[in-house]
Amino acid sequence: MKLASKETCTGCNACAYICPKKCISFKNDETYDIAYPVIDETQCINCGKCQKVCPALNPLEGVTPLNAYAAWSFDSEERSTSASGGIATEIYKYALKNGWSIVGAAFCEDFKVHLELSNDWGAIKKFKNSKYVFSSMADVFYEIYQKLTFGGKVVVIALPCQIAAIRKIFHKNLDNLLLVDLVCHGIMPYVYLKQYISYMEKSFHKKVKKLTFRDPKGGTQNYFLSLYDQEGNCFYSSNKLKDSYQFAFHRMVAYRENCYHCYYANNKRISDITLGDYKGLGLCAPCIFSKEKVSCILVNTEKGKKYINELAENKSIVAENRPIEEPIKGDSQLRHPSLKSFSRRLWEKKYNGDFVKSTQYVFRISKYRKDLLWICHLPKRIFRKILRILHIKK
Ligand SMILES: Cc1cc2nc3c(=O)[nH]c(=O)nc-3n(C[C@H](O)[C@H](O)[C@H](O)COP(=O)(O)OP(=O)(O)OC[C@H]3O[C@@H](n4cnc5c(N)ncnc54)[C@H](O)[C@@H]3O)c2cc1C
Structure with missing residues (x-):
């Protein structure tokens, strides 16, 4: 029996649920620690139910909103x-x-x-x-x-x-x-969050008791990721793109x-x-x-x-x-799924099982790249500004 490919499997668990022999389990792959279904072929009776139910192998047709x-x-x-x-x-x-x-x-x-x-x-x-x-x-x-x-x-x-x-x-x-x-x-994947939390706990010598990805204290529209300790005190709060987890999530890395x-x-x-x-x-x-x-x-x-x-x-x-x-x-x-950016492609090459280290590396490189692009485009921007001023004066 062939299940969805790594490109399409969402990890939804529908195949494991529907399997009459309960012979499908999820295991993390070795490349990116992502959980995928694995069939125990010795138990499988080739009934095909896992394939039929799979929303990746047989996607649903959507409708235009009313x-x-x-x-x-x-x-x-x-x-x-x-x-x-x-x-x-x-x-x-x-x-x-x-x-x-x-x-x-x-x-x-x-x-x-x-x-x-x-x-x-x-x-x-x-x-x-x-x-x-x-x-x-x-x-x-x-x-x-x-x-x-x-x-x-x-x-x-x-x-x-x-x-x-x-x-x-x-x-x-x-x-x-x-x-x-x-x-x-x-x-x-959850593995990345687990590694991130353990890294933060070591860095701050604190145990994370509560975590929020869009902390209402900073206004949820500002995307503050906050960590709270056992006493209920916030010991870390970073808004969008300021730390490795936020960068990896919001930059689609x-x-x-x-x-x-x-x-x-x-x-x-x-x-x-x-x-x-x-x-x-x-x-x-x-x-x-x-x-x-x-x-x-x-x-x-x-x-x-x-x-x-x-x-x-x-x-x-x-x-x-x-x-x-x-x-x-x-x-x-x-309109379309998230695109694989320069950062994602670099991260794919760099990931070696250590989420925080690989992400921090890509974060640094992408920042240098952004700064470099800004400098490269500076003459063009100055030129455009001059044109605009001349146009206004006319
Ligand atoms: C992973 C993720 C990505 C998103 N990306 C976008 C985006 O690109 N553009 C956009 O416009 N909106 C996005 N959203 C939706 C947005 O963040 C809000 O959830 C949505 O606007 C509804 O807000 P609300 O205030 O009504 O509800 P909220 O109080 O935010 O609750 C929304 C619901 O989200 C569910 N939920 C939260 N986390 C998860 C999770 N990990 N898995 C499954 N369900 C979950 C909760 O069960 C709850 O029912 C995303 C949400 C998530 C969880």
Whole structure:
């Protein structure tokens, strides 16, 4: 049996879940420490279920969104502690109020992240805000299966490749699922985060008790990665691109290989609703409100439309209709997957099992390169400025 290639496997675990012999397990590869499925051929009965369910081998066709909204939660506390407008939280709240179960990404031991199902209001706090690391789906399929089997309804908010896996597995039960995917530029393996945390602990002689990738204290729109110690004190906080982890994530340097070939990073969506940070707000139509902490909602199906309308009608969210092409123009992830930059290619050559060292090296080189390019382009810039001044004087 041949599973998805390293270029396309998302690590979603659907193959392992569906396998009747339970003979598929995940192992880290030797090149980049990325987890891929491995079949125990001695147990395999060649039933083909793993191939059929795989969202990489048999990708889903997406649909063009029906509407786009600029949106945010009416609750200012929820909005300030969420990655952007707090829409995910309002979707969860409405689901729980109506007796639905909710699925989201939460930290578990050692800052691993996994998707889990809950019926508890306390879970919303755990699910809220971005975790910029691979989230495991190893247990959540069974939890969803149990809910659906007993007639329950479930709202899932997750990455597009994860939503694809859920759609493939539960294709007969879509009526009882509301699927919400996030605009996504890629995800890094957990091994890198583990190495980064251990490096920071050694450097600061502190134990990391809490980690946040978009710390609300600095405003989540400013992307502060903060580390807190056992006493609850923040001992490290760095905004976008200032440290190795931030650089590797936001500069698309150390993602899983499949992220650079993602089938779902485009304007055809496979969920009922897509959420993102609203990039490009005002590009296609005037915008009279603040652009900060605004989410983008793409409504992709009639079911998604009804849900968002109900949230707006019951005054949980503000949702301003926007031209559909605006967020697509504003966010490259709604057009194509992340591209392999100079830094990524260098990192691929440099990675030797030590995430922090290889990333720090690439970080330094890319900074020198940027400075050098700036100096090289200086004469051109000065020349243009002179032309502009002469033009104004005329
Ligand atoms: C890895 C990643 C990359 C992203 N890239 C982009 C991008 O390029 N452009 C863009 O516009 N938006 C991107 N987003 C989405 C954005 O950060 C916000 O999640 C989105 O705007 C919704 O914000 P919110 O305030 O409504 O909800 P939030 O409170 O931020 O919650 C959003 C949901 O994200 C889920 N979540 C968080 N981390 C993970 C994870 N590791 N795996 C699976 N689910 C997770 C939570 O379960 C929660 O349901 C990305 C998010 C993630 C997690």
